[in-house]
Amino acid sequence: xxxxxxxxxRKHSDQKCVTDRITEDSHVKDASSQTDPKVQGHGPRLSxxxxxxxxxxxxxxxxxxxxxxxxxxxxxxxxxxxxxVVHERRVLGLHCSSAELHAGQVAVIRHGPRxxxxxxxxxxxxxxxxxxxxINAGVSRISYWPGDPEISLLSSAEGSSKASRLEAxxxxxxxxxxxxxxxxxxxxxxxxxxxxxxxxxxxxxxSCDFQEKIATDLPFPDVPDLxxxxxxxxxxxxxxxxxxxxEARHCELLTKMGLVTFCAEPYFSNLRQHMKxxxxxxxxxxxxxxxxxxxxxxFYLKGDSGILSPPDLPQDVIRHCIIQAKLLAYRTEDPxxxxxxxxxxxxxxxSCDGTGKLHLVGCGYNAYPVGSEYGEYPQMDDKQEDRQxxxxxxxxxxxxxxxTFRSTEIKEREKTMLFVTKCPCDECVPLIRAAxxxxxxxxxxxxxxxxxxxxxxxxxxxxxxxxxxxxxxxQTRDVCEQQPSPxxxxxxxxxxxxxxxxxLSTKRLRS
Numbered sequence: 226x227x228x229x230x231x232x233x234x235r236k237h238s239d240q241k242c243v244t245d246r247i248t249e250d251s252h253v254k255d256a257s258s259q260t261d262p263k264v265q266g267h268g269p270r271l272s273x274x275x276x277x278x279x280x281x282x283x284x285x286x287x288x289x290x291x292x293x294x295x296x297x298x299x300x301x302x303x304x305x306x307x308x309x310v311v312h313e314r315r316v317l318g319l320h321c322s323s324a325e326l327h328a329g330q331v332a333v334i335r336h337g338p339r340x341x342x343x344x345x346x347x348x349x350x351x352x353x354x355x356x357x358x359x360i361n362a363g364v365s366r367i368s369y370w371p372g373d374p375e376i377s378l379l380s381s382a383e384g385s386s387k388a389s390r391l392e393a394x395x396x397x398x399x400x401x402x403x404x405x406x407x408x409x410x411x412x413x414x415x416x417x418x419x420x421x422x423x424x425x426x427x428x429x430x431x432s433c434d435f436q437e438k439i440a441t442d443l444p445f446p447d448v449p450d451l452x453x454x455x456x457x458x459x460x461x462x463x464x465x466x467x468x469x470x471x472e473a474r475h476c477e478l479l480t481k482m483g484l485v486t487f488c489a490e491p492y493f494s495n496l497r498q499h500m501k502x503x504x505x506x507x508x509x510x511x512x513x514x515x516x517x518x519x520x521x522x523x524f525y526l527k528g529d530s531g532i533l534s535p536p537d538l539p540q541d542v543i544r545h546c547i548i549q550a551k552l553l554a555y556r557t558e559d560p561x562x563x564x565x566x567x568x569x570x571x572x573x574x575x576s577c578d579g580t581g582k583l584h585l586v587g588c589g590y591n592a593y594p595v596g597s598e599y600g601e602y603p604q605m606d607d608k609q610e611d612r613q614x615x616x617x618x619x620x621x622x623x624x625x626x627x628x629t630f631r632s633t634e635i636k637e638r639e640k641t642m643l644f645v646t647k648c649p650c651d652e653c654v655p656l657i658r659a660a661x662x663x664x665x666x667x668x669x670x671x672x673x674x675x676x677x678x679x680x681x682x683x684x685x686x687x688x689x690x691x692x693x694x695x696x697x698x699x700q701t702r703d704v705c706e707q708q709p710s711p712x713x714x715x716x717x718x719x720x721x722x723x724x725x726x727x728x729l730s731t732k733r734l735r736s
Contacts, residue, residue: 269422271555277346279507281307284321285348288541306375307348316588317632321579329355331578340364350374353399360407367411372467378481401483415499426506430513434668455515459508510551514544524666524693533699543666546644554646558592565590566623566645589626617678624653637661648672654683664691
C-alpha cells in the first residue's frame with residue numbers, strides 16, 4: 226500500500242529487528258487500485274489499509290448459528306476472528322473462524338498456494354498454529370488489529386485456570402518467535418482518517434437509500450432518531466468487542482503481544498485514537514441498515530400478485546453483506562455518489578468457513594478505469610448543462626468492477642448473489658443477467674427513473690433474476706397502516722428518545 230509521510234516505529238530485539246507501522250500524518254494520500262497513485266479524488270475517502278481493517282472487523286461479526294459445546298466454558302480462550310485476503314490490491318477472500326477452524330486455517334484450506342505474495346488482514350493477532358501455516362504458504366504481509374489476540378490474553382487473566390493462562394502466554398511467546406524469525410512483514414498497520422471523514426460517513430449513512438426508503442414509506446416515524454439509536458447501540462457493542470477500555474490493561478496486553486514500543490507516548494495515544502475512530506466509523510456504516518426488530522424492514526421478493534416472499538438466506542446475513550458493500554462505497558472516486566457491490570455464491574461442497582457454504586466471488590466500487598489519472602476525466606454531474614463535461618460516460622460502476630475483478634468464476638450450479646447499495650442502472654442490468662447471477666439484494670428507490678445521463682428503466686423488467694428489495698415486513702404492513710398518527714405537541718413528534726437518558730447527543734445530523 227502506497228502512503229506518504231509514514232512514521233515507522235522500530236523495535237530491536239535479540240532475535241531480529243521487527244517493524245510495526247502506524248501512520249502519524251492525518252493527510253495520508255493512498256493509492257487507488259483504479260487510478261494513478263499520485264492523484265486523489267474529491268472529498269474524504271477511506272484508505273485501502275483502513276478498508277481492509279474494517280472489513281476484517283466486520284467479518285468477525287458474521288452471523289452464525291453456533292451450537293455451544295458441553296465442554297465450552299465462559300472463559301473459552303479462542304476468540305472468533307475475521308480475515309481479509311488481498312492480492313495486488315484485489316480482495317480474494319472474506320473469511321471468519323468456524324466452530325472447528327481458525328480464520329488462518331480457513332484461508333489455507335480455501336486458497337492453498339494462492340496465498341503466496343498475498344496480504345492478510347486479521348481482526349485479531351493470529352495464534353501460533355495459524356501463523357506457522359500462513360507463513361509457510363509464503364504470504365507477503367500479515368496485519369492485525371492491536372486488541373485481544375485470537376488466543377485471548379484478556380480472558381485468561383480474568384478467570385481462567387492456571388493451565389489456561391499458561392497456554393495463552395505460551396502461544397503469545399510462540400507467535401512472537403514466529404513473527405521475529407519469519408520473512409513476511411507482520412505487525413500493526415493503521416492509518417488516521419482524514420479530518421472530515423467521520424462527519425461525512427455519518428451524514429451519508431443517515432441519508433442513504435435504505436434510510437430514505439423508510440422515510441418515504443413511513444413518513445411519521447422519526448427516521449433520524451432511529452438512526453441515532455442504532456448509532457449509539459452499535460458504538461456500544463463494537464467498542465466492547467474491539468476496544469480495551471482500561472488503558473493500563475491495554476498496555477499490558479500490548480506488552481504480552483510483543484508490541485512494547487506502542488506503549489510509549491505519543492504512540493500509545495495515537496494508536497488508541499486511530500482504533501476508536503475506526504470503530505466509530507464502522508458503527509456509522511452499520512447504522513445505515515437498521516436492525517430488523519427496530520425498523521420492521523427486510524429484503525423480500527415481490528411476486529406478480531404483489532405477495533412478498535422471504536429469501537432463503539437469513540436476513541441478518543443479507544444485512545451483513547450489504548454493509549460490506551457500504552464499506553466498499555467509501556473508496557469511490559465518484560465525487561457525488563459512492564456505490565459498493567459484493568458478489569457471494571453458495572457452494573455445494575461442505576463448509577469449513579464461518580460463513581457456511583458462502584464464498585466470495587468478487588467485490589468493487591465505482592471508480593475511473595484502471596491506470597488512469599483522476600484529473601484526466603470530467604467531474605461534472607447531471608446538474609451542469611455541458612453534457613460533454615459530465616462524468617457518467619467514464620465511471621466504471623461498482624457491479625462492473627465486481628464482475629471484472631472477481632476472485633473466482635461464477636458457476637451455474639451455484640446460487641450466486643449480488644449485494645449492491647443502489648439500484649442497478651440500465652448499463653449494468655444486461656451484464657448481471659449475462660453473468661448468470663441468480664439473486665440481487667438492493668433498494669428500488671431509483672427504479673423506473675430516467676436521469677438523462679443515467680437511467681434505471683430496465684431493472685423492473687429484468688427477467689431470470691430474483692430481485693429482493695429492501696421493504697417493510699409483510700406481517701407489519703397492515704398493522705402499520707392501521708395505526709393512527711402519533712401525538713403531535715407544538716408541531717413536534719413525541720418519540721421514545723425521552724426514555725433513553727444515556728443518549729449523549731441530541732443534535733440531528735445534517736441532511
